[in-house]
Amino acid sequence: MLKYLLEKEFKQIIRDSFIPKLIFIVPIVQLLVLPFAANFEVKNINLAVVDHDRTQHTRRLTEKIISSGYFNLTSEYSSYREALSSIEANVSDIVLEFPLNFTRRLMTDGKSSVLIATNTVNGTVGGLGSSYLSSILSEENINTAVRVVNYFNPHFSYKNYMVPGIIVFLLTIVAGFVSALNIVREKEIGTIEQINVTPVPKGIFLLGKLIPFWTIGFILLTISMVVAWLVYGLFPVGSLGIIYLFAGVYLVIFTGFGLTISAVSSTQQQAILTAFFFLIIFALLSGLFTPISSMPEWAQKFTLFNPVRYFVEVMRMVYLKGSGWADLWPSFVILLLFAAVFNGLALLCYKKSS
Amino acid sequence: MRMLCGLSVPTSGEAHVAGYDVYNETEKIKKHIGYMSQKFSLYDDLKVWENVRLFGGIYGLPKQQIIDRTDKLLKILNLEDQRNALVGSLPLGWKQKLSFSIAILHDPKIVFLDEPTGGVDPVTRRRFWELIYDAARKGITVFVTTHYMDEAEYCDRVSIMVDGRIEALDTPENLKLAFKTDNMGDVFYALARKAKRGD
Numbered sequence: 001m002l003k004y005l006l007e008k009e010f011k012q013i014i015r016d017s018f019i020p021k022l023i024f025i026v027p028i029v030q031l032l033v034l035p036f037a038a039n040f041e042v043k044n045i046n047l048a049v050v051d052h053d054r055t056q057h058t059r060r061l062t063e064k065i066i067s068s069g070y071f072n073l074t075s076e077y078s079s080y081r082e083a084l085s086s087i088e089a090n091v092s093d094i095v096l097e098f099p100l101n102f103t104r105r106l107m108t109d110g111k112s113s114v115l116i117a118t119n120t121v122n123g124t125v126g127g128l129g130s131s132y133l134s135s136i137l138s139e140e141n142i143n144t145a146v147r148v149v150n151y152f153n154p155h156f157s158y159k160n161y162m163v164p165g166i167i168v169f170l171l172t173i174v175a176g177f178v179s180a181l182n183i184v185r186e187k188e189i190g191t192i193e194q195i196n197v198t199p200v201p202k203g204i205f206l207l208g209k210l211i212p213f214w215t216i217g218f219i220l221l222t223i224s225m226v227v228a229w230l231v232y233g234l235f236p237v238g239s240l241g242i243i244y245l246f247a248g249v250y251l252v253i254f255t256g257f258g259l260t261i262s263a264v265s266s267t268q269q270q271a272i273l274t275a276f277f278f279l280i281i282f283a284l285l286s287g288l289f290t291p292i293s294s295m296p297e298w299a300q301k302f303t304l305f306n307p308v309r310y311f312v313e314v315m316r317m318v319y320l321k322g323s324g325w326a327d328l329w330p331s332f333v334i335l336l337l338f339a340a341v342f343n344g345l346a347l348l349c350y351k352k353s354s
Numbered sequence: 355m356r357m358l359c360g361l362s363v364p365t366s367g368e369a370h371v372a373g374y375d376v377y378n379e380t381e382k383i384k385k386h387i388g389y390m391s392q393k394f395s396l397y398d399d400l401k402v403w404e405n406v407r408l409f410g411g412i413y414g415l416p417k418q419q420i421i422d423r424t425d426k427l428l429k430i431l432n433l434e435d436q437r438n439a440l441v442g443s444l445p446l447g448w449k450q451k452l453s454f455s456i457a458i459l460h461d462p463k464i465v466f467l468d469e470p471t472g473g474v475d476p477v478t479r480r481r482f483w484e485l486i487y488d489a490a491r492k493g494i495t496v497f498v499t500t501h502y503m504d505e506a507e508y509c510d511r512v513s514i515m516v517d518g519r520i521e522a523l524d525t526p527e528n529l530k531l532a533f534k535t536d537n538m539g540d541v542f543y544a545l546a547r548k549a550k551r552g553d
Contacts, residue, residue: 004411008400015399190393197359197389198412199381353361353380 001200005208013212019178023216027170027224032231034166035159045129047071048083048092053102061140065096070132080115087119094118094129163234164315165288167224168250171217172279172308175251179213179258180275183350184265196352206346210255217251218244237322243315246328249335250311256342263350282308307338355466355499359389372463385413388457388465388494392472394449396456398442402433405441406456413460427455447478454485464495471505483508503539514542517551 013019047065051058066073074092077083083095097115106112116133118126186192195205221244228234236243258275265271283289285299286308292300303309310331317323356362358371360380369376372386396405403424410420428434431451441449450470458465467486471479483505486496490510498509506512506526513523522529522545526538533541 001412001414004408007411008397008404008408011404012397012399189398190391190395191397193361193391193393194389194395194409195412196361197384197387198409199384200412201381353363 002204002208005200005205006211009208009212013216019216022174022178023220024223026174027167027220028227030170031163031166031224031227034169035162035232042125042128042132043070045071045094045125045132046074046092047129047133048074048086048095049076050078050080050083050095050097051076052100053098055103057103057106058098061098061137062096064140065133065136068132068136070129080117084117087117092119093125094133096133159232160234160320161316162288163228163232164236164319165286165312167221167228168286168308168311168315169283169288170224171221171247171251171311172254172282174220175213175217175254176258176275176279177272178216179209179255180261180265180271181258181268182209182213183259183262184268184271187266188268202347202350202352206259206343206350209259210252210343213255213258214248214251217247217255221247234319236319238318238324242318242325242328246311246314246332246335249332249339250307252339253307253335253342256339256344256346259346260342260349263346282306285309286312288312307335310334355468355497358383358497359387359466360384386463388460388462390450390453390457390465390467390470392468392470394446394453396441396449396453399440401438401440402428402444402452403437405452406459409456410459415460423459427459431455447474447482450474450478451482451485454482454489458489458494461492462494464497465489467496467498469499469501471500471502479505503537503542506538506542512538514545516545516549521545521548 049062051062062073065071071094074086077086080095080097083092083097086092087095095115095117097117099113099115102112102114114137116130118130183192186195225236225243257278261271261274261278265274285295285303285306287303288308292303292309295303314323314328314331317327357364357376358369360376360383364376371383374380374382374386376383397408400408406424406427407420410423415423428437431448433448433452436444436448441452444452454465454467454470457467471482474482479502486498486508490496498505500506510525511523512526512529513520514529515521522532522541524532529541530536530538533544535541535544
């Protein structure tokens with residue numbers, strides 16, 4: 001019985017004008033565009049310099065800062081107050097003030113200090129700007145306190161960090177949306193009635209829906225990983241087998257999620273809006289765009305009930321660190337639970353009679 | 355009709371279909387019935403033979419039987435040339451005949467037809483009734499709802515419902531005698547006049 005249902009679903013998918021395009025175009029476009037849009041590197045920070053010392057050394061330091069590529073020198077001011085008003089006028093983001101005797105103190109004591117004032121209206125620009133600035137200055141022995149060493153992503157490349165997460169996001173969207181639209185579409189056309197009046201068991205019918213989307217998900221995953229490799233030179237440090245194993249469970253979760261929504265909706269619009277509502281929350285609370293550790297505590301607790309969170313973590317760990325089964329099995333167990341819950345829900349919500 | 359087919363859950367009353375209870379044994383009922391909905395409901399994006407194969411498979415017919423019955427069905431319907439056409443491209447009358455043939459593909463005890471001849475011309479309607487007679491001759495009970503009283507004349511037993519209740523249930527001949535008329539239309543009008551509900 002399942003064989004005939006699968007045959008039907010695959011034929012319908014292949015004849016559909018939309019789904020095959022979706023499988024190829026979406027991953028390529030998203031992987032090409034999103035890592036740039038979701039780039040948290042900050043460049044072109046406007047820097048105002050107040051130099052009271054006016055020595056060759058301070059001039060050289062200023063040049064070094066500008067040549068780092070992160071800063072634009074807006075202007076040099078003669079007083080801190082003037083520089084501050086340039087921040088108020090939104091001309092500059094950061095003020096760097098060299099005090100009088102800065103160079104002499106550096107020569108005699110071996111260290112010296114500067115003042116950095118930051119406009120933190122845009123916290124990212126302010127925070128990252130001042131830390132870039134202090135790391136450049138610390139190389140010159142100015143107020144050196146902490147030395148940061150970055151493992152795993154030494155160039156702070158957000159692309160390396162974002163791409164594995166975006167692959168997860170792609171699988172979520174495609175598996176979630178495409179399956180959410182499926183049963184409800186049969187409801188709208190009326191074909192579901194012809195199925196409901198046959199003795200086909202609910203589980204078999206849902207399995208007949210799940211397996212095709214699962215297959216689509218694997219194709220999508222493979223295309224995405226190839227794109228990540230060709231465009232960003234990014235290849236998982238860890239095992240491909242682990243990625244596919246996790247993806248297998250993960251796709252079951254979101255197909256179950258979509259089928260549940262499809263079973264409770266009566267129109268495609270309703271299904272899309274419901275799926276959209278949940279997927280946005282899942283995406284924002286996944287740690288994909290913003291680190292979970294900087295969320296408020298209640299929001300951090302919410303992320304524990306979010307399957308996206310676990311797979312994003314797993315993908316980053318496998319891609320960047322090469323983590324193996326020993327580190328990942330707890331996430332696997334949790335994902336299995338999610339798969340059971342969502343598909344149980346789908347089974348419960350899909351009714352053959354009303 | 356939807357309650358009898360197990361598509362809706364009844365709120366009260368008692369009914370058995372093919373010997374099974376409509377409350378607890380709907381899945382057993384479904385094995386022994388065929389159903390053709392008012393709204394055309396085969397898959398438009400599957401070919402004619404693929405639709406036959408799908409429903410044959412769902413009802414658990416063996417592979418060879420599906421192939422044989424598909425050939426036979428297409429021959430009876432004169433659809434052999436359209437075997438590989440998408441169902442969506444067929445005219446409505448053909449779709450309905452195909453839909454009916456698929457509903458009785460698995461030799462059910464009873465087949466339910468929900469206003470099967472809506473929206474087609476009289477010639478096609480006549481042909482459709484020939485298919486119904488063929489099925490009845492094979493021993494399949496055919497349960498039809500209709501708004502056309504001339505179609506009611508074709509039936510062996512007619513029930514007329516008013517305000518959701520069965521007001522008459524007999525052969526067309528007996529009903530016409532009881533209402534002292536020579537056509538089913540008058541029987542219907544006499545009963546329908548008593549209706550209190552607006553719709």
